[in-house]
Amino acid sequence: MNAAAERPDIAVLLGTYNGATYLRAQLRSIGSQQLAGGLTPRLTLYVSDDGSRDDTRAIIAEFGAEGTVRVVEGAGPCMGFAENFRHLVLTCGDAHDIYLFCDQDDLWHADKLQSAISRLAPFANAPAMVCGRTLNIDETGARVGLSPLFSRQPSFRNALVQSIAGANTMAFNRLAFALLRRSAGHGPFVSHDWWTYLIVTGAGGTVIYVPEPTISYRQHAGNVVGANTGLLSRLDRIRRGLRGQFRDWNQRNIGLLALNSDLLTQENRAVLADFRRARSRLFLAGLPWLLKSGVYRQTLWSNLHLYAACAFAKL
Known part of the structure; x- marks a missing residue:
């Protein structure tokens, strides 16, 4: 693996709305990511804030000032979570090597980025996406359980009637992102995770489902979408x-x-x-x-x- 492949240019797409309670912990988990050999990832964090009235934007600015991660922040469309993420897809940079969706209240495990990089590496010339299970935690961070384990092959035939993984588990390469961006320009979708699964598989891309979780998904009263268990x-x-x-x-x-x-x-x-x-x-x-x-x-x-x-x- 060459140097560029070992340390790819990564974009993280984060939609926020009144997320101050858990946001600092999530940002710390992103900023502390390390790659194989102790390399520091090249990260750009794109933030679309949907009109937060708490300290969310101040926390984002504080994190950006630390300089660990490049932060690009903007105003969201204020039309719900799916439109906020569609806005991110349409406005973020289009030349990154790997893209990840990110929720404001989760925690990334230490190996999240390296796991995605390693699994996407064989697909440099074809659209590919990694997704998988989550470790579910409560408001205090205590373990609740795991999201369902699916065993059937991911495919367009499955994607037509089911979204098998949360967007917060998804990482995809530049070719998959190009499909997502082009398709997102035609109008709103039900949810960004389901649509990503649909368009990547529909175009003949590869979806890799990983049974081992690389994020902790926080369940609390303010979640827009709860755990599917x-x-x-x-x-x-x-x-x-x-x-x-x-x-x-x-x-x-x-x-x-x-x-x-x-x-x-x-x-x-x-x-x-x-x-x-x-x-x-x-x-x-x-x-x-x-x-x-x-x-x-x-x-x-x-x-x-x-x-x-x-x-x-x-x-």
């Missing part, structure tokens, strides 16, 4: 599915994929067409098209939910 979470997903939220999300994703169809492989355009046919049929008539599309979720339970959603026109 437990019976209550499962019941809540069923409730939202019955109310049509899953169908609405799919419709929005499909609309944006249609605007970016030139980025999809021929095979994945065919998969998308079959999935759309499954959604347009009433009741059991959609199931043959769903099976033909080959789409799948990661667990037996969630696949049963998928088939039920199709049968009851909630897909």
Whole structure:
């Protein structure tokens, strides 16, 4: 591995909003990252703040003044977390080697950057992304548990109906970022993590799912999106599915994929067409098209939910 590959130019995309309570700890975990051989990473932290009314921006300025990490801070669109991160994707520098999403209240483990660099290294000439599990912690930093472990291969057929990892676990190379940036210019998405998974796999890129967590995901009352674990979470997903939220999300994703169809492989355009046919049929008539599309979720339970959603026109 040459020197540039050992110490790539890295961009971290951080969306903030009233995050002062936990932000300093997160910034410390970013600033203390080290690479193999004790090398200090070349980091640029892009911050988009959505109108914080606490000390968030002052904490960012304080961290930037330390000089450990280059900080580029700007005002967000104030239209929710997904639009804040889309704004970051559209406005950050486009010549970095590796990009990572970052939440304001997590903690990066010491090996997060090195793990991403090592896993992305074989894909210098193709779009690639790393994602994985999180170690869930509470407000005090005490361990709560791990996010679900998924074992089926990441793919576009999976991405159409499921986001398998939080954006805070994602790292992707410049070619994957180019796909994300180009596609994001066509309009808003449901969530930045789901869309990144969709467009990278849809374009034929590689997604590497890592079972060992490299971040601690803090669960607290102020989280916009909670941990996807437990019976209550499962019941809540069923409730939202019955109310049509899953169908609405799919419709929005499909609309944006249609605007970016030139980025999809021929095979994945065919998969998308079959999935759309499954959604347009009433009741059991959609199931043959769903099976033909080959789409799948990661667990037996969630696949049963998928088939039920199709049968009851909630897909």
